[in-house]
Amino acid sequence: MSSKDEPAVCSSCNAVINGRIVTALNKKWHPEHFQCHTCRKPIDGAKFHQHDGAVHCVPCFTEHHSPRCHGCGDPITDRVIQALGVSWHAKHFVCGGCKKELGGGGFMEQVC
Structure with missing residues (x-):
């Protein structure tokens, strides 16, 4: 079985992802698990920031960093x-x- 045939596994919960997949930072996530480190809300859309190894939504990054x-x-x-x-x-x-x-x-x- 090639790596393309292997099921996608969420980087947050390590469960197989069925349905929509968020790919970011060379990892795969359930959409609800790719979330802001500050507000803990899922990050929708393609825009986010990294700071000190954590992912932040644009509003939280702007406000705090x-x-x-x-x-x-x-x-x-x-x-x-x-x-x-x-x-x-x-x-x-x-x-x-x-x-x-x-x-x-x-x-x-x-x-x-």
């Missing part, structure tokens, strides 16, 4: 600017005088 903007405190889910030892949304990393976005270009820090 995304960098936080130093300007507003919200999670950063797109472009991150690292400056002055902290993370920023591009729209919040601005000149202290004219409030123009610095966008990761050159800037000078002035301590008054």
Whole structure:
């Protein structure tokens, strides 16, 4: 019997999977067993994140593991600017005088 003929076994419960199979991370799962490490809800769709070896749904990853903007405190889910030892949304990393976005270009820090 070849490996293609062998029944799929769930990586969570080790039972044979009959019906729909979720394949992720080079493993197979019952749909209800491929779940977020944080909220324990099944992950539907193709989007998830890994963090410290665990799988997280997008909302939980965003809330608990995304960098936080130093300007507003919200999670950063797109472009991150690292400056002055902290993370920023591009729209919040601005000149202290004219409030123009610095966008990761050159800037000078002035301590008054």
